[in-house]
Amino acid sequence: MADAKPTLMRRRLGLALRALRQRSALSLQEAAERLGMSGPPVLSKIENGKMRVQPAALDGxxxxxxxxxxxxxGEIRTLARMASSSRSANLFNQYRGAVRDPFADYLELEEVAxxxxxxxxxLVPGLLQTPDYALAVVEGSGKWHTAREVRTFVELRMQRQQVLRRERPLEMWCILDEAALRRQMGGARVMAEQLRHLLxxxxxxxxxxxxxxxxSTGAHTGIDGAFTVFRFDAGDPLVVVESLTTSQYLEEDAHVGRYDVTFNHLRARALDTVPSRDFIHKLIKEEA
Structure with missing residues (x-):
């Protein structure tokens, strides 16, 4: 087993295996010996997400x-499958010059959720953006310094959208504040195209x-800003909150529960899907 950079899913698998060991009342030393490992440091790396676990080894x-x-x-095997997902790693390596290391965790979440x-x-979420809208967003953010970096990050954003069309697509329930639909990104033509793409x-x-x-909704539970709740075949949901310089990954039940309640309140107060389509159609006419 080779050393590996910890990822969110690998850490989750490691924590699950640690919980199994602790329930069996085995120390690191005892467990490592019974598993045929060279010593406790190897098992410690696995439990901390710093070493890969081959799914075939789980029976041991x-x-x-x-x-x-x-x-x-079954849950543990599913966690192991998610932890060994390679597409997100390949995407990150392909576009490494345009993204920072922490973004690899976000790519992994989109891939395995x-x-x-x-x-x-x-803003319209990246998974629903058109290339021209994404270009306007990325250029306007000021986070990238060269035209090449901007183009590369836009390409990555378009590649990420494949998760919505894969064999088992990522299901997405999106609540868009009216501000995200009215904010002029790239001009009237780009906005009209983006709104049509949403529909x-x-x-x-x-x-x-x-x-x-x-x-017209007025004050609401999401007034503090954007967030995403990711759900998985195995393991608890996880919340991502993005700020100017970093992204927070919230896994504690109290945090996730609060965001679940917030999202349900927002969904109840937002227009239903059909009136929402009518609303977006109206905005497109305004852009004409």
């Missing part, structure tokens, strides 16, 4: 830790739902 852990529950075994609840307060995606791509939160 189950036997050593006395795991008989088939449901729990099965569902995402998205509240967008200022087409919601109509053509299974699992993509769009609701509009109009200004």
């Amino acid at each position: 852990y189950f036997t050593t830790y006395g795991v008989a529950d088939e449901r729990r075994k 099965t569902h995402a609840d998205w509240y967008a307060s200022q 087409e995606t919601a109509e053509e791509v299974a699992g993509v739902n769009v609701q509009v939160l109009p200004f």
Whole structure:
């Protein structure tokens, strides 16, 4: 097993294996010996997400830790499959010059998640952007210094959208604040094209739902800003909150529960999907 940079999913798998070991009342030393490892440091790296675990090796852990529950075994195997996902790593390596290391975790989340609840307060989410809209957003952000970096990051954003059209697509429920739809990014033509793309995606791509939160809603539970709740086949949901310089990955039940409640309140107050389409159609006419 080779050393590896910890990722969110690899850390989750490591924590799950640690929990199994602790329930079996085995020390690192005892468990490492029974698993045939060279010593406790190897197992410690695995439990901290710093070393890959081959799915074929999981049966050895189950036997050593006395795991008989088939449901729990299935959850662990699913975590291992998610932790070994390679597409996000390939994307990150391909576009490494335009993105920072922490973004690799975000790419991994989009790749392994099965569902995402998205509240967008200022901008259309990257997975729903057109190339011209994305170009206007990236150029305007001031985060990239050369035209090449800008083009590369826009290309990556377009590549990321494949998760909505893969064999098992990422399901996406998106609540868009009216501000995100009215903010002029790239001019009237670009905005009209972006709004039409939103409608087409919601109509053509299974699992993509769009609701509009109009200004007339007034104060609401999402007033503090945008966030995304990712859900998975195994493991608890995770919340991503992006700020100017970093992204926060929230996994504690109290945090996730608060954002779940917030999203449900927003969904209840937003226009339903059909009135939302009518609202966007109206905005397109205004852009004409």
